[in-house]
Amino acid sequence: xxxxxxxxxxxxxxxxxxxxxxxxxxxxxxxxxxxxxxxxxxxxxxxxxxxxxxxxxxxxxxxxxxxxxxxxxxxxxxxxxxxxxxxxxxxxxxxxxxxxxxxxxxxxxxxxxxxxxxxxxxxxxxxxxxxxxxxxxxxxxxxxxxx
Amino acid sequence: xxxxxxxxxxxxxxxxxxxxxxxxxxxxxxxxxxxxxxxxxxxxxxxxxxxxxxxxxxxxxxxxxxxxxxxxxxxxxxxxxxxxxxxxxxxxxxxxxxxxxxxxxxxxxxxxxx
Numbered sequence: 001x002x003x004x005x006x007x008x009x010x011x012x013x014x015x016x017x018x019x020x021x022x023x024x025x026x027x028x029x030x031x032x033x034x035x036x037x038x039x040x041x042x043x044x045x046x047x048x049x050x051x052x053x054x055x056x057x058x059x060x061x062x063x064x065x066x067x068x069x070x071x072x073x074x075x076x077x078x079x080x081x082x083x084x085x086x087x088x089x090x091x092x093x094x095x096x097x098x099x100x101x102x103x104x105x106x107x108x109x110x111x112x113x114x115x116x117x118x119x120x121x122x123x124x125x126x127x128x129x130x131x132x133x134x135x136x137x138x139x140x141x142x143x144x145x146x147x
Numbered sequence: 148x149x150x151x152x153x154x155x156x157x158x159x160x161x162x163x164x165x166x167x168x169x170x171x172x173x174x175x176x177x178x179x180x181x182x183x184x185x186x187x188x189x190x191x192x193x194x195x196x197x198x199x200x201x202x203x204x205x206x207x208x209x210x211x212x213x214x215x216x217x218x219x220x221x222x223x224x225x226x227x228x229x230x231x232x233x234x235x236x237x238x239x240x241x242x243x244x245x246x247x248x249x250x251x252x253x254x255x256x257x258x259x260x261x
Contacts, residue, residue, distance in 0.1 A: 020172050045202075045233060052204055056171050102242050108216055110209040113241050117205055120240045 009078050016055075016071040018063035018088075023055040026073050030084060033075050037082060037143055046121035047082065047141050053114035054086045054137050062088030062135055072136075080143040087136040095127045150174040150200070152181045160192045160257045161185055162228075166199035169207030178207065182214035182225075191223030192260045196253070198229035208241060215247065224248075228256050 012029060016022035030051045034044045055071065063069040072087035099106050101113045119125050124140035150167040163181065168174050185193060195211070197203075203211075215225045226248040230238065238244040250256035 049204060107242060107246060108212055110213045113205040113208060117240065
């Protein structure tokens with residue numbers, strides 16, 4: 001694990017195996033950071049579920065459980081901003097190609113809701129291709145200002 | 148903790164009490180197998196009690212939808228009971244709150260089956 005401290009900033013970086021156990025491992029890392037930042041329980045739940053959806057996509061659809069491929073996880077935080085990067089080594093993923101899970105004809109599809117859930121729960125969600133191959137997802141959650 | 152499922156019979160309605168997490172891996176597959184086994188055994192009236200479900204991901208939701216479709220296609224009904232706020236929020240975000248009949252009272256839910 002790489003753990004870097006800066007002025008008001010904190011970054012944790014991991015290269016995870018392409019297994020479902022990595023999903024739990026990543027969730028533990030991210031939730032620890034979210035707790036330390038002061039996110040409340042509901043916000044932690046939203047961050048956790050978004051992270052799980054993203055990791056599952058990377059392990060299952062990206063790396064297809066390939067033991068030679070890693071999932072890169074980078075968790076960076078400043079006092080009010082949590083950024084999570086998840087990168088896989090798969091063939092690439094075009095978020096525009098995911099059928100709209102809220103369309104009437106797709107409501108009863110078994111899969112295809114993960115990205116929409118992340119978009120609902122996180123403040124920012126970006127997907128880009130990695131070079132030479134793979135997908136990198138960047139998600140951001142801002143700590144609400146105290147009332 | 149993965150999901151723990153127990154079934155009980157209330158009249159001709161099968162109530163499935165679920166507790167734990169319904170996520171990709173053990174939880175979602177256990178859930179799928181239980182619903183499919185009940186459907187294969189001829190159960191047509193299923194009430195899923197999610198009061199103790201702390202966490203459900205898109206795979207778990209997918210299994211709920213799949214079970215709903217399987218049972219409905221066989222002429223049966225699947226309804227939901229006692230959603231936690233988090234599960235309810237997820238069903239609203241995914242618009243599935245409009246697909247499932249949801250109840251907060253078990254007796255009322257049991258009576259609603261035709």
